Amino acid sequence: ETEELSDSGNGSLEDDEEDADRLLHYWQDVARGHQVEVAKEMSEPIQQLTSNNNGRSNREHIPFTLLSRKEKCGELLFEKRHYEKGHWASITMREETYEQSICYGFMRIMRYICQQNSLGDYLGMSLPIVTVVRTDENHSTIAQEVTVAYYLPTNHQAQPPQPHDRDIIIEIWPAAVVYTRPFTGPTNEFTIVDQINTMAELLESPGMCVNDSFIVAGYTNPAHSQRQNEIWFLERR
Structure with a gap:
C-alpha cells in the first residue's frame, strides 16, 4: 500500500521544502526516461499526493462487486467484477507516445485533484487511475x-467539483461488468498489446467483450518502472 502513488524512494516524507524538492527531482528523473518534462509547478501536487496531507492521504479504492475468479495452479488468471455507475474526471491526450500521453494526462488530472477545482481544495485520491486505450481490430x-480518468471519491460523487482545466471533463460512466487481469511493470504500446492478447486468449468467449477499447488500470504512478496494473476488458452491454 505504501508504494501506491508515492514511489518517492524514501518511504515517509517530512512536509518541508527540501523533501518537496527531492520528490520533484525524483519524478523529473524518472519521467525523463519517458521523454516527459515535469514542471516545477508540479512540486506541490506531487507533495500533496505523496505526503500525509493532514491525515487525508488514504487512497480510496473504487468499489466493485467480485462476481467470479478464475485461477490455474494457484495463479490468478482473471477476475470478473461489477462496477456501479459513477462520476469520473477524464482528459484525452494525443502525445507522440503512449507513455507521454499517460504521464501528461496524469499530471493534469493531479492538478485537478490537488487544487485546480471549484472547491480549491485537495479532493482525495482514488485508485486505480485508469487509461482507456483504443486498438485496431487485430489488437496489434x-x-x-488515450484517455486518462480518475474516479471521484465517494464524498464528491453527488456534486463533483468542476475543473479549471477546460480539457478535463466530468461525466457519469455507466455500470459495467469488467474482466480484469493483474500485471506488473511498465505500460507502453508493446506491453499493453501483449496484455490484451494474453487476456483475449484466457477468456473462453472474448467476443462477449468490447473488441476495440480496453482499460489499463494503474495502482502506482505512471512513471514508475514496476507499476502495479490491471488490464480490463468491458463486457458488451
Missing part, C-alpha cells in the same frame, strides 16, 4: 488518442 497497434 494502439491509437494515439
Whole structure:
C-alpha cells in the first residue's frame, strides 16, 4: 500500500521544502526516461499526493462487486467484477507516445485533484487511475488518442467539483461488468498489446467483450518502472 502513488524512494516524507524538492527531482528523473518534462509547478501536487496531507492521504479504492475468479495452479488468471455507475474526471491526450500521453494526462488530472477545482481544495485520491486505450481490430497497434480518468471519491460523487482545466471533463460512466487481469511493470504500446492478447486468449468467449477499447488500470504512478496494473476488458452491454 505504501508504494501506491508515492514511489518517492524514501518511504515517509517530512512536509518541508527540501523533501518537496527531492520528490520533484525524483519524478523529473524518472519521467525523463519517458521523454516527459515535469514542471516545477508540479512540486506541490506531487507533495500533496505523496505526503500525509493532514491525515487525508488514504487512497480510496473504487468499489466493485467480485462476481467470479478464475485461477490455474494457484495463479490468478482473471477476475470478473461489477462496477456501479459513477462520476469520473477524464482528459484525452494525443502525445507522440503512449507513455507521454499517460504521464501528461496524469499530471493534469493531479492538478485537478490537488487544487485546480471549484472547491480549491485537495479532493482525495482514488485508485486505480485508469487509461482507456483504443486498438485496431487485430489488437496489434494502439491509437494515439488515450484517455486518462480518475474516479471521484465517494464524498464528491453527488456534486463533483468542476475543473479549471477546460480539457478535463466530468461525466457519469455507466455500470459495467469488467474482466480484469493483474500485471506488473511498465505500460507502453508493446506491453499493453501483449496484455490484451494474453487476456483475449484466457477468456473462453472474448467476443462477449468490447473488441476495440480496453482499460489499463494503474495502482502506482505512471512513471514508475514496476507499476502495479490491471488490464480490463468491458463486457458488451
